[in-house]
Amino acid sequence: MRRKIIAGNWKMNGDGELVRRIAERAADAASGAELAVCPPFPLLAAAATQLPSGVRLGAQDVSEYEAGAYTGEVSGAMLREAGCRYAIVGHSERRTLYSEDNARVAGKYVAAQRAGLTPILCIGESLAERDAERTEAVVAEQLGAVFEAAGDRAFAEGVVAYEPVWAIGTGRTATPEQAQAVHAFVRQRVAERDTDSAEALPILYGGSMKADNAAELLAQPDVDGGLIGGASLDPEAFLAIHRAATEA
Numbered sequence: 001m002r003r004k005i006i007a008g009n010w011k012m013n014g015d016g017e018l019v020r021r022i023a024e025r026a027a028d029a030a031s032g033a034e035l036a037v038c039p040p041f042p043l044l045a046a047a048a049t050q051l052p053s054g055v056r057l058g059a060q061d062v063s064e065y066e067a068g069a070y071t072g073e074v075s076g077a078m079l080r081e082a083g084c085r086y087a088i089v090g091h092s093e094r095r096t097l098y099s100e101d102n103a104r105v106a107g108k109y110v111a112a113q114r115a116g117l118t119p120i121l122c123i124g125e126s127l128a129e130r131d132a133e134r135t136e137a138v139v140a141e142q143l144g145a146v147f148e149a150a151g152d153r154a155f156a157e158g159v160v161a162y163e164p165v166w167a168i169g170t171g172r173t174a175t176p177e178q179a180q181a182v183h184a185f186v187r188q189r190v191a192e193r194d195t196d197s198a199e200a201l202p203i204l205y206g207g208s209m210k211a212d213n214a215a216e217l218l219a220q221p222d223v224d225g226g227l228i229g230g231a232s233l234d235p236e237a238f239l240a241i242h243r244a245a246t247e248a
């Protein structure tokens with residue numbers, strides 16, 4: 001049985017008060033599916049102290065470099081020291097708004113692993129790419145860059161989040177069948193390199209996952225959890241999604 005993970009990506013939202021509210025509610029979420037919270041960097045310290053010990057902490061990005069003159073960047077070692085278990089890499093907002101290409105994302109993936117973090121690699125196609133029936137080609141290319149940088153066992157210690165760009169923040173969720181098809185494709189691509197890591201790899205869905213559509217997405221055999229944006233800012237909704245994952 002693969003572990004199920006519900007991770008909240010706060011993006012550039014939240015404050016100390018939200019950390020406090022989530023910490024308060026998350027006490028009874030330490031069992032069942034794994035729960036993870038990825039707040040902005042300045043809130044990591046407060047989250048590390050206040051979240052119950054079963055709740056994991058993640059960063060929203062990590063530098064591909066270890067240390068040096070990289071103003072504004074944060075290294076994997078720093079994130080480890082701040083209490084992080086996870087680092088999101090290659091979120092579509094970073095790919096499009098900050099021009100992160102596949103090679104840079106793969107560099108971040110490797111840097112996270114080297115620092116002892118579990119990278120959460122975000123992949124997914126735009127609406128134009130889906131309409132042109134290029135979804136599998138795009139996803140294969142995004143995975144391929146990581147294999148090139150990290151080798152055939154790249155996903156032995158990692159998480160993939162399939163986030164169709166057209167479903168992020170739009171209220172337009174992929175259907176369970178659409179999500180399942182891409183998740184199965186991802187697992188098959190990973191299995192072509194290494195069957196053991198494919199079998200164990202958690203593949204999360206992200207894109208307008210909410211309390212009322214989580215259960216049907218999580219019922220799919222290759223959907224192992226969710227990377228939640230908007231709904232993760234509402235402790236009630238976030239923990240309802242976590243309950244759906246625990247019951248799936």
Ligand SMILES: O=C(CO)COP(=O)(O)O
Binds near residue numbers: 229
């Ligand atoms: O980008 C996402 C998580 O990383 C998804 O965001 P929404 O859940 O707000 O659509």
